[in-house]
Amino acid sequence: MNIIEALKWRYAAKRMTGEKITDEQMETIIEAIRLAPSAYGLQPYTVIVTENKELLKEIYGKACPQIVVLQCSHLLIFKVKKRLDEDYMEGFLRELKRSRNTTDEYIESYRSKIHHVLLNPTVNTFNWAVHQTYIALGYATFAAAQLGIDATPIEGFNAGALNRLLSLNVAEEEAVVMLTLGYRNEKEDRLALQPKVRKPLNLLIERI
Ligand SMILES: Cc1cc2nc3c(=O)[nH]c(=O)nc-3n(C[C@H](O)[C@H](O)[C@H](O)COP(=O)(O)O)c2cc1C
Incomplete structure (x- = not known):
């Protein structure tokens, strides 16, 4: 499928068949997440990947009563880091220096740019991190579509219940969005064959 075909083909399936996607497909989707852009490259999120039926049942029962959670092949749970501490930022800068073999001056100026945003009291770091996370979600969704998944x-889930279920330390991180992966059940899903509802171009794009 080309890009537009894949995007027209995909939709947010409400019913899945339970059929498994392969490990290789899963790795491709994970790699798409890894390669997603984020501000300063800081990737202020981590993603739980699970196909554990017991856990999926618990998530369905306690945090997210959407049937597709039970019918998916894999569930991705995107967690956001609520604050990026010194260790996190320095770890990133070390990796930047190592992988690009940059000068200390460059790292110093990068550090002050990052600090300018992330240590700025007017910036809501959690919101900032959530924005980055949704880009990764988009990449995963698009990669899946390209694979026909x-x-x-x-x-739509109870974040408090999910955080508790996953034993997350909410001072540090929180689950913000999930993605079920699998195969649509066309017979059971009333939305499977529905046309897309999108704005016409003239209401979406302003060319200047
Ligand atoms: C951030 C986000 C959260 C969403 N949450 C839910 C959800 O909780 N349950 C659901 O069935 N669909 C959810 N959707 C799917 C949207 O309803 C769907 O993408 C939208 O109606 C457009 O339709 P389409 O993706 O099928 O083309 C979500 C989509 C996004 C991007």
């Missing part, structure tokens, strides 16, 4: 972004 269905993917349903899910924001």
Whole structure:
């Protein structure tokens, strides 16, 4: 499928068949997440990948009663780091220096740019991190479509219950969005054959 075909083919499936996607496909989707851009390259998120049926049942029962959670092949849970501490930023800068073999001056100026944003009291670091996370979600969704795999972004869950279920330390991180991966059940899903509802171009794009 070319890009537009894949995007027209995909939709947020409400019913899946339970059929498994392969490890190789899963690795491709994970790699797409890894390669997603983020501000300063800081990737202020981590992603839980699970196909554990018991956990999926618990998530369905306690945090997200959307049936697709039970019917997916894999569930991705995108967690956001609520604050990027000195260790995190320095670790990133070390990796930047190592992988690009940059000068200390460059790293110093990069450090002050990062600090300018992330240590700025007027910046809501959590919101900033959430924005980055949704880009990764988009990459995963798009990569899945290219592979002919269905993917349903899910924001409609009880975040507190999910954080508790995953034993997350909410001072440090929180689950913000999920993505089910699998295959649509066309017979059971009333949305499977529905046309897309999107703005016409003239209401979406302003050319100047
Ligand atoms: C961030 C985000 C959260 C969403 N949350 C849910 C959700 O909780 N449950 C659901 O069934 N669909 C959810 N959706 C799917 C949207 O409803 C769907 O993408 C939108 O209606 C456009 O339709 P399409 O993706 O099928 O083309 C979500 C989509 C996004 C991008």
